[in-house]
Amino acid sequence: MTIIAMRTFTASPNSRHMKAAQALRHLPFLLLLLLSCLAASAAEAKCAFPAIFNFGDSNSDTGGFWAAFPAQTGPFGMTYFKAPAGRASDGRLVIDFLATSLGLPFLSPYLKSIGSDFKHGANFATLASTVRLPTTSLFVTGISPFSLGIQLNQMKDLWTQSVRASSKGNEQLPPSSVFSQALYTFDIGQNDFTSELASLGIAGVKQFLPQVVSEIAWSIKEIYEIVGGRTFMVFNLAPIGCFPAFLSELPHNNSDLDVHGCMTSYNNAVAEYNDLLNDSLQYMRSSMPAATIVFVDTHSVKLELFRNPTSHGLVHGTRACCGSGGGAYNFDARVVCGNTKVIDGKTVSATACGDPEKYVSWDGIHATEAANKRVAWGVLSGAYFYPRFPLSQLCDLQPIG
Numbered sequence: 001m002t003i004i005a006m007r008t009f010t011a012s013p014n015s016r017h018m019k020a021a022q023a024l025r026h027l028p029f030l031l032l033l034l035l036s037c038l039a040a041s042a043a044e045a046k047c048a049f050p051a052i053f054n055f056g057d058s059n060s061d062t063g064g065f066w067a068a069f070p071a072q073t074g075p076f077g078m079t080y081f082k083a084p085a086g087r088a089s090d091g092r093l094v095i096d097f098l099a100t101s102l103g104l105p106f107l108s109p110y111l112k113s114i115g116s117d118f119k120h121g122a123n124f125a126t127l128a129s130t131v132r133l134p135t136t137s138l139f140v141t142g143i144s145p146f147s148l149g150i151q152l153n154q155m156k157d158l159w160t161q162s163v164r165a166s167s168k169g170n171e172q173l174p175p176s177s178v179f180s181q182a183l184y185t186f187d188i189g190q191n192d193f194t195s196e197l198a199s200l201g202i203a204g205v206k207q208f209l210p211q212v213v214s215e216i217a218w219s220i221k222e223i224y225e226i227v228g229g230r231t232f233m234v235f236n237l238a239p240i241g242c243f244p245a246f247l248s249e250l251p252h253n254n255s256d257l258d259v260h261g262c263m264t265s266y267n268n269a270v271a272e273y274n275d276l277l278n279d280s281l282q283y284m285r286s287s288m289p290a291a292t293i294v295f296v297d298t299h300s301v302k303l304e305l306f307r308n309p310t311s312h313g314l315v316h317g318t319r320a321c322c323g324s325g326g327g328a329y330n331f332d333a334r335v336v337c338g339n340t341k342v343i344d345g346k347t348v349s350a351t352a353c354g355d356p357e358k359y360v361s362w363d364g365i366h367a368t369e370a371a372n373k374r375v376a377w378g379v380l381s382g383a384y385f386y387p388r389f390p391l392s393q394l395c396d397l398q399p400i401g
Contacts (some may be wrong), residue, residue, distance in 0.1 A: 047102050047395035049183040049231070051174055052095075054107055055151045055219070056125030056187035057144075058088040058366060059238075060095040064109035065127035065144060073338050075322060075352035079369050086112075088127055090321070090356045091369025094235075094298070095123070095185065097376035097400045102183075110154050111146075119174050121182060122158055124151035130191045131212045143195060148188055152219050159227045180228035186216060187235040193273065194240055197250055202269045209273050213280045220284060224291055233389075234281060235296045236274040241266035242306035244320040244329035245364035260307040261318045261328075267303070274299055278386065295386040301378040305360045305371055312374055314357075320364040322352040329364065337363035376400060 054060055063086025066072040072084040080091035086109065087093055096106050099121075107123035108116035116122075128144040129151070138145055146154075163176040174182075192212045197205055216234065223229035240246050241263035252263050278295045285293050309317040322337035323330040332350070335341045340349040353359065362368045367375070377400070378384050382391055391397070 047104075049102055049104075049181065049395065051119075051121035051178045051182040052099055052102070052104060052107060052185060053121050053155055053179075053182055053229075054095055054123045054125055054185045054187070055148060055155075056095075056123075056185070057129040057189075057191055058125075058127035059190065059235075060093055060123070060185070060187040061088065061125040061127045061129075062086055062093065062095065062107050062109055062123045064111040064123060064125055064146070067109050067112035068126065068146075069138075075338060078352060079356055088366040089362050089369055089372065090352065092372060093369075094372050094376045094379065095125075095187070097373060098185070098379065101376070101380055101397050101400050102395050103398050110151075110158065117172055118158065119172065121174065121178075122155070124154050125187070126151075128191055129188060130195070131189050131215045132192055132208070141195070143191065148215055148219055152222060155223070156226060180230060182229065182231070184220075184223055184229050184232045185235070186219070186232070189216070189273075189277075190237055190240070193237060193270065194246065197246075197266070202265060206269065206272070209276060213273075213277050216277070217280050217284050220291075220293065221288065224288055230290060231292045231294075233294045233296050234277065236277055236299045237270050238299055239267045239270055239303040239306060241270070242303065242318055243365055244318055244323070244331040244361050245333070247318060248329050248331045248364070249333055262303075262306060270299065292389065294389045296379060297384040297386065298375050298379065300384060301375045302360075302367070302371070305374060309360055314360055314370060314374075316359045316361070318361070319359070320361045321356045321359040321368060322350060322363045324348055324350040331364035373400065 066086045072086060074084055075090065077083050077085040077087060078090050099106055104120045107121050108118055110122045110124045111126070126144045126146040128138070128142055129146050129148070130143055131148045133147050133149060134141070134143040134145060136143070159176070159179050162173045162179070165173050166176045189212055193205060193209070220232050239262060246266065247263065250263065250266065252265065256263050256265050258264050281293050281295050285291070305312055305314065306317045309315055319328060320330045323332065324335045325332040334343060335348045335350045337350050337352070340347060356362065356368045357370045359368045360371045380391065380397060382389060
């Protein structure tokens with residue numbers, strides 16, 4: 001395992017401090033990583049989670065969208081898989097690193113019919129998914145038809161099929177008992193926040209954010225009551241005000257940019273949503289005493305990477321690796337990563353840089369494998385869990401590299 005000495009990430013000044021996480025954050029980040037790695041020396045330890053069931057969007061989609069709409073091309077997947085692998089990155093995602101660390105294989109997309117194995121869980125996430133039901137077609141707005149409610153129904157169907165198949169010993173489906181023991185992860189909501197920002201503005205988007213939070217809470221309760229799920233991790237939203245695509249496309253003035261080049265107003269709005277989500281999960285804990293519901297503050301980790309990339313072994317924060325146009329952001333919405341288009345009589349291609357390991361942003365909207373790895377380190381350290389959650393005590397954490 002290669003470990004880069006990294007200082008402890010600090011929470012956004014606009015975010016509410018989580019008391020349970022504060023104590024851990026006083027420890028150097030490298031020490032937290034070493035403590036996590038020590039757990040891997042206990043070979044007899046066994047992970048409490050035999051499976052992961054993930055709900056999400058492109059930040060955690062391991063191939064669901066491209067299984068439904070086969071068309072992904074290079075340079076996606078260039079770093080780790082050496083070919084397109086259904087991920088919106090040059091390599092692995094946070095969910096990939098999490099699965100590996102828990103000793104589990106990469107999650108098979110629920111929608112992939114070829115080569116999938118669901119014994120250790122399933123990934124219901126698809127690129128461009130929202131929490132709310134879409135009101136129009138994918139081919140009109142680019143929003144996936146597989147919203148959180150659809151993903152939840154897919155999980156219920158998988159559970160039903162597993163119950164029926166348990167007596168037959170189906171080798172591709174998990175035993176029905178796995179559903180109560182599994183880890184359920186949610187990494188979704190970014191598209192609800194961003195898809196209408198340009199047209200509605202921050203004030204307009206804020207009007208339906210309580211509904212987004214309510215839908216996530218309702219989904220957790222459904223899993224709790226129907227299949228017996230007991231352990232949930234909910235990832236908060238990233239600081240979209242730092243993304244090259246949004247810096248290029250969303251209206252703002254230079255006065256709205258902070259010293260790191262991120263848009264303050266949009267990041268403040270994300271912080272408000274994250275507080276709302278955290279409050280909702282706190283209420284859910286009181287109404288579901290047998291459940292463990294963990295708020296995972298990946299926002300703080302990503303914000304730190306964007307603000308101070310060189311402090312964490314990276315170079316470029318708010319500039320995309322794969323894009324076109326050059327300049328500060330290297331992003332042009334007319335020609336996105338991997339595509340070629342004729343603009344004003346000239347052929348323009350959005351190609352990848354030769355050193356994605358130095359970038360936070362892969363294509364202006366999604367993270368590189370290098371950034372995802374650092375986010376995963378933060379998650380596995382436990383320093384960004386609220387309330388505190390002893391992941392390293394429940395599992396023989398495998399090192400990620």
